[in-house]
Amino acid sequence: MSYEVLQTIWFVLIAILWIGFFFLEGFDFGVGMLLPFLGKKDEERRAIINTIGPHWDGNEVWLLTAGGATFAAFPQWYATLFSGFYPALFLLLVGLILRGVAFEFRSKDANPKWRTLWDWAIFVGSFLPALLLGVAFANLARGVPIDNTMTYTGNLLTLLNPYGLLGGLMTVAAFLLHGAIFIAMKVEGDISERATAFARKAWIVVVVLSVLMVVATYFYTDLVERLGINPGIIPLAGIAAILLSGLFIHRKRYGWAFGMTSLMVVLTVATAFLIMFPRVMISTTDPAFSLTISNASSSQYTLTVMTIVAAIFTPIVLIYQGWTYWIFRKRITADPKKLIY
Amino acid sequence: MDPVLLSRWQFAITTVYHFFFVPLTLGLGWFVAIMQTRYYRTGDETYRKMTKFWGKLFLINFAMGVVTGIVQEFQFGMNWSEYSRYVGDIFGAPLAIEALLAFFLESTFLGLWIFGENKVPKGVHLASIWLVAIGSNLSALWILIANGWMQHPVGFEINAVTGRAQLVDFFALIGSPKAWLFFWHTISSGLVTAAFFVLGISAWHLFRKNKDERVFKVSFQMAAIIGMIALVSVGLAGHTQGQELVTNQPMKMASIEALWETEQPASFSIITIGDLTGKNLVWEWRVPKLLSFIACNNFDCEVRGVNDIQAEYEQQYGPGDYVPLMVITYWTFRLMFGAGIIMFLVALFALFLTFRNWPNKAMKWLKWMPLMIALPYIANSTGWILTETGRQPWIVQGLLKVEDAVSPNLGAGTILMSLIGFTVVYAALMVADLYLLTKYAKAGPDAALKESVDVAPTLVGTEN
Numbered sequence: 059m060s061y062e063v064l065q066t067i068w069f070v071l072i073a074i075l076w077i078g079f080f081f082l083e084g085f086d087f088g089v090g091m092l093l094p095f096l097g098k099k100d101e102e103r104r105a106i107i108n109t110i111g112p113h114w115d116g117n118e119v120w121l122l123t124a125g126g127a128t129f130a131a132f133p134q135w136y137a138t139l140f141s142g143f144y145p146a147l148f149l150l151l152v153g154l155i156l157r158g159v160a161f162e163f164r165s166k167d168a169n170p171k172w173r174t175l176w177d178w179a180i181f182v183g184s185f186l187p188a189l190l191l192g193v194a195f196a197n198l199a200r201g202v203p204i205d206n207t208m209t210y211t212g213n214l215l216t217l218l219n220p221y222g223l224l225g226g227l228m229t230v231a232a233f234l235l236h237g238a239i240f241i242a243m244k245v246e247g248d249i250s251e252r253a254t255a256f257a258r259k260a261w262i263v264v265v266v267l268s269v270l271m272v273v274a275t276y277f278y279t280d281l282v283e284r285l286g287i288n289p290g291i292i293p294l295a296g297i298a299a300i301l302l303s304g305l306f307i308h309r310k311r312y313g314w315a316f317g318m319t320s321l322m323v324v325l326t327v328a329t330a331f332l333i334m335f336p337r338v339m340i341s342t343t344d345p346a347f348s349l350t351i352s353n354a355s356s357s358q359y360t361l362t363v364m365t366i367v368a369a370i371f372t373p374i375v376l377i378y379q380g381w382t383y384w385i386f387r388k389r390i391t392a393d394p395k396k397l398i399y
Numbered sequence: 400m401d402p403v404l405l406s407r408w409q410f411a412i413t414t415v416y417h418f419f420f421v422p423l424t425l426g427l428g429w430f431v432a433i434m435q436t437r438y439y440r441t442g443d444e445t446y447r448k449m450t451k452f453w454g455k456l457f458l459i460n461f462a463m464g465v466v467t468g469i470v471q472e473f474q475f476g477m478n479w480s481e482y483s484r485y486v487g488d489i490f491g492a493p494l495a496i497e498a499l500l501a502f503f504l505e506s507t508f509l510g511l512w513i514f515g516e517n518k519v520p521k522g523v524h525l526a527s528i529w530l531v532a533i534g535s536n537l538s539a540l541w542i543l544i545a546n547g548w549m550q551h552p553v554g555f556e557i558n559a560v561t562g563r564a565q566l567v568d569f570f571a572l573i574g575s576p577k578a579w580l581f582f583w584h585t586i587s588s589g590l591v592t593a594a595f596f597v598l599g600i601s602a603w604h605l606f607r608k609n610k611d612e613r614v615f616k617v618s619f620q621m622a623a624i625i626g627m628i629a630l631v632s633v634g635l636a637g638h639t640q641g642q643e644l645v646t647n648q649p650m651k652m653a654s655i656e657a658l659w660e661t662e663q664p665a666s667f668s669i670i671t672i673g674d675l676t677g678k679n680l681v682w683e684w685r686v687p688k689l690l691s692f693i694a695c696n697n698f699d700c701e702v703r704g705v706n707d708i709q710a711e712y713e714q715q716y717g718p719g720d721y722v723p724l725m726v727i728t729y730w731t732f733r734l735m736f737g738a739g740i741i742m743f744l745v746a747l748f749a750l751f752l753t754f755r756n757w758p759n760k761a762m763k764w765l766k767w768m769p770l771m772i773a774l775p776y777i778a779n780s781t782g783w784i785l786t787e788t789g790r791q792p793w794i795v796q797g798l799l800k801v802e803d804a805v806s807p808n809l810g811a812g813t814i815l816m817s818l819i820g821f822t823v824v825y826a827a828l829m830v831a832d833l834y835l836l837t838k839y840a841k842a843g844p845d846a847a848l849k850e851s852v853d854v855a856p857t858l859v860g861t862e863n
Contacts, residue, residue, distance in 0.1 A: 112511060115507075115509065116503060119498060123502070125473060126472060126495035129476065129483065133483055137806075144817070145816070148821075152820060152821075163462070209807055360491075371500055378507055382511050386515070
C-alpha cells in the first residue's frame with residue numbers, strides 16, 4: 059500500500075478507537091457520575107455498578123489502545139498532544155486511577171463511610187475525564203497554539219476557552235444522558251424509573267448544548283471552509299439521533315434510545331475528526347505549523363507492520379469483547395435476595 | 400528546580416510504584432489458574448477455597464496494577480515528548496501491540512471471571528482465568544520488548560532527513576535477546592513474588608492453626624515448589640544477562656561492580672566501603688576471578704573497567720560523563736542479589752517443611768515467614784532501579800541522552816504539581832490497598848466465599 063493510503067488508514071483507525079472509546083466508556087462515565095444520585099441504598103448502588111462491572115476495564119482499554127496506536131502511527135501527534143495537554147491529562151489520569159480502584163475496592167469493606175468515599179471517587183473519576191476529554195476534543199477541532207517545532211506553546215488556561223469549555227459541558231451532559239439510558243435499560247424497577255426521569259431532563263440540556271455547539275462550531279472551527287455550510291450526512295445524522303433519542307426515552311423504548319445516544323456519540327466524535335482531517339493537531343499560530351497525517355506519521359515500514367498486526371488481531375478482540383456483552387445482556391435487579399455475593 | 404530532574408523523579412516514582420503490583424499479578428495469576436484447574440478436575444473443596452481466597456487477593460492487587468499502568472502509557476508523551484518523537488517509529492509499535500493483544504485479553508476475561516461464574520460453563524470460567532494470566536504475561540513481554548530496545552537498540556536506522564530512529568526490521572525488534580532475557584527474568588520474578596506472597600500468608604495461618612489447615616498446607620507446598628523452581632530460573636536468567644551486559648552495556652556491568660580499572664582476571668566485590676571512586680578505599684572484600692566467571696563463564700577473561708569505557712565513549716560520542724550513579728548501581732545489585740540468596744534459603748526451608756511432613760520442631764519458624772514477603776519486593780524494585788539507572792546518561796543506549804528527551808514546553812512548576820499529585824494519590828491508595836490485602840489475608844478463605852456477610856452485604860452480579 060502507498061504511504062498516503064497507510065497514513066489515511068491509521069488516521070481512520072485512531073478515529074475509530076476514539077469513537078469506540080467514547081461510545082463505550084461514555085455510558086460508563088455516565089453511570090459513574092449518576093451512581094451517588096440514582097442509587098439511594100447500598101444494594102442499588104451495587105446494582106448500578108454491576109451494569110458496567112464486567113465491562114468498564116475492557117472499555118478503558120480502547121483509550122489505552124488509542125494512545126498506543128497514536129504513539130506507533132503518529133509519534134509527533136502523540137508527543138505534541140500529550141506534552142501540550144499535560145495538566146489536563148494529569149487530572150484525567152488521577153480521575154481514571156481513583157475510579158478504577160474504587161470499582162474494585164468499594165464493596166470489600168462493609169463500613170458505610172468506606173463505601174461512600176469510593177462512590178464519590180467513582181463520581182469524580184468519571185466526571186473529570188468526561189469533562190476533560192470534551193475540552194480536549196473541542197480544542198483539537200478548534201486548533202491550539204503550536205510553534206514551528208511542533209511544540210505546544212499554550213497552557214491549561216489556553217484550553218479552557220469558551221469553545222473548549224462548551225465541549226467539556228457537552229461531553230458531560232451527553233455521557234450523563236447516554237449513561238442514564240444505559241441504566242434504565244439494564245436495571246429493573248425503581249432505579250430504571252429514576253434513570254428515565256433523569257434522562258428526560260438531561261435530554262433537554264443535551265439538545266440546548268448541541269444547538270450552542272453547532273453554532274459555535276461554525277464560528278470557532280474552519281468547518282465551513284472545509285465541509286461547507288451543509289457539512290454532510292455525518293454531523294446532520296448526529297443531530298437527528300439526538301432528537302430521536304428524546305422520542306424513544308419518552309416511549310420508554312430503551313434499546314432504541316440507547317441506539318440513538320450511541321449514534322449521537324459516534325457521529326459527534328466522527329465530526330471532530332472530519333474537521334481535523336488531514337491535520338491531526340491544528341496550529342492557530344500559523345496553519346503551516348499544523349501537524350498532519352503526513353508530517354506526523356511513522357515510517358511506511360512501521361505503518362505496514364502495524365496494519366498487518368491490526369488486521370489480524372482487531373477482529374479477534376471485537377469478537378470476544380462483543381461476546382462478553384452478550385453473556386451479560388440480561389437485566390440486573392437490586393433485590394438483595396437475588397444478588398449473589 | 401530542574402525540569403529534567405523532576406521528570407526523572409516522576410517517572411521513577413510512578414514506575415517503581417507500578418512495578419510494586421505487577422510482579423504479583425504476573426505470578427499469582429498462574430497460581431490461581433492452577434488452583435482452579437485442580438478444582439475443576441477433582442471437585443475437591445480445598446481447591447475451591449484456595450481459588451477463592453487467593454483469587455480475592457489477586458483481584459485487589461490487580462486493580463492497582465491496572466490503574467497505575469495507564470500512567471505508563473501516557474507519560475512518555477507527557478514528560479518525554481522529544482524521546483517520543485525520536486523513537487516513536489519503533490517504540491510505539493510494541494506499546495500499541497501490548498494494548499491490542501494483552502490489555503484487551505486480560506481486562507475482558509477478568510471481567511468475565513469475576514462476574515461470570517454462574518453465567519458461563521465451568522470450563523469457560525476456568526479458561527477465562529488462564530486467559531487473564533496469559534494476557535498479563537503477554538503484556539510484560541511487549542513492554543519488555545520496548546524497554547529492551549532502549550537498553551540495546553536493534554533493527555533500526557537513523558533517518559538522514561529527520562535525524563530520528565526508524566524501524567527497518569520488526570523481527571529484530573521483537574526477537575531481541577535483550578528483551579527475551581528481560582522476559583525470562585521478569586516472569587520468573589513474578590512467580591517468585593507470588594510464591595513468597597503465598598508462603599508468607601499460608602505460614603501465618605498455619606502458625607495460628609487456622610481451621611482451614613489443609614487449604615494453607617496445600618498452598619504452602621505449591622508455593623514452595625514453584626518458588627524454588629522460579630528462583631533457580633531467575634538465577635540462570637540473571638547470570639545470562641550478566642554476560643549479555645558485558646557485550647552490550649559494558650558500562651552498566653563495570654558500574655555494578657565498581658570496577659574502575661580493567662582487570663584480567665577480574666575479581667568480584669562482595670562489599671566495598673569507600674566512596675566508590677576506587678580512590679578512597681576504606682575496606683573491601685573481593686573474591687578473585689569470580690567476576691570473570693560471571694562475565695564469561697571462565698575464570699581468566701578480561702572485564703573492562705569504567706575508566707576504559709569512559710575514554711572510549713568520549714571518543715565515540717564526544718565529551719561528557721558516561722558513568723552511571725555508581726552508588727545506586729552498586730548497592731541495588733547487592734540488595735537484589737542478597738535478597739535472592741535469602742529467598743533461596745527460605746525456599747529450601749519451605750521445601751524441607753512440606754516434604755518432611757511438617758515436623759513440629761520447625762513449625763515455630765513459620766512465625767517469621769510473613770516478613771519474607773518483603774524480599775521479592777526488594778529484589779523487584781532494586782532490580783529495575785539498577786537496570787534503568789545503569790543506562791544513564793542514556794535514555795536510549797548510545798543514541799539519545801535523558802537530558803535531550805524531555806518535553807521542552809513544560810516548566811518545573813507544572814511537573815512539580817503532577818509529581819506531588821501522583822505521589823499523594825499513590826500514597827493514599829497504598830494505604831487502602833495494604834488495608835484490604837491484610838484484611839482479606841487474615842480473614843482466611845471464608846471471607847472470600849460468596850456466603851460471607853461481613854465482607855459483602857450486597858455484592859457482585861445477579862442470578863437471572
